[in-house]
Amino acid sequence: GAVVSQHPSRVICKSGTSVKIECRSLDFQATTMFWYRQFPKKSLMLMATSNEGSKATYEQGVEKDKFLINHASLTLSTLTVTSAHPEDSSFYICSARVSGEGYTFGSGTRLTVV
Amino acid sequence: DQQVKQNSPSLSVQEGRISILNCDYTNSMFDYFLWYKKYPAEGPTFLISISSIKDKNEDGRFTVFLNKSAKHLSLHIVPSQPGDSAVYFCAASPARGGSEKLVFGKGMKLTVNP
Numbered sequence: 001g002a003v004v005s006q007h008p009s010r011v012i013c014k015s016g017t018s019v020k021i022e023c024r025s026l027d028f029q030a031t032t033m034f035w036y037r038q039f040p041k042k043s044l045m046l047m048a049t050s051n052e053g054s055k056a057t058y059e060q061g062v063e064k065d066k067f068l069i070n071h072a073s074l075t076l077s078t079l080t081v082t083s084a085h086p087e088d089s090s091f092y093i094c095s096a097r098v099s100g101e102g103y104t105f106g107s108g109t110r111l112t113v114v
Numbered sequence: 115d116q117q118v119k120q121n122s123p124s125l126s127v128q129e130g131r132i133s134i135l136n137c138d139y140t141n142s143m144f145d146y147f148l149w150y151k152k153y154p155a156e157g158p159t160f161l162i163s164i165s166s167i168k169d170k171n172e173d174g175r176f177t178v179f180l181n182k183s184a185k186h187l188s189l190h191i192v193p194s195q196p197g198d199s200a201v202y203f204c205a206a207s208p209a210r211g212g213s214e215k216l217v218f219g220k221g222m223k224l225t226v227n228p
């Protein structure tokens with residue numbers, strides 16, 4: 001089936017720095033990708049929907065200037081956490097909808113801000 | 115406002131027995147429902163789905179039942195195996211296969227004891 005490759009799987013960064021997370025669709029084109037965040041023992045919360053070639057759509061309460069999303073090609077979407085703080089520590093997951101196959105998720109990125 | 119609810123945070127069953135995971139939803143616009151399995155530090159893996167035009171869908175050991183009038187669905191795993199131990203998420207979408215976002219429940223941790 002279709003695969004979404006997400007990197008890095010784990011990252012530790014210092015407070016105030018920025019971190020970029022990449023999601024690539026392998027063997028298919030993803031015009032739309034979804035970015036989720038999961039806190040411990042909580043549901044996956046949709047942060048934003050990225051559309052290739054246009055601005056991302058952010059969910060209510062998500063700071064678009066803090067979580068920069070770029071979807072410059074049909075196979076790559078990136079999420080950049082800018083000026084990261086400890087409260088941004090979380091598990092971030094991307095997802096793409098695959099025609100005829102439903103939604104495929106990346107393996108997730110564990111971000112720890114120290 | 116939790117539109118998709120998994121009210122039981124955990125379930126423990128004996129190997130070989132049936133596991134029943136429940137999910138309730140409040141939004142009558144939901145038309146497509148999915149179950150995902152998730153291991154720690156990994157992205158969700160698709161298990162099974164059901165469209166609102168059906169009341170049952172079966173795939174091997176996994177069966178999903180949908181009761182639209184009660185806005186309730188359940189996932190049955192039989193026979194349960196230790197490898198089934200994971201967190202299971204129920205998700206819903208307002209349209210089948212569309213680019214609309216998925217709404218997830220909080221998840222339920224299933225433990226299958228040998």
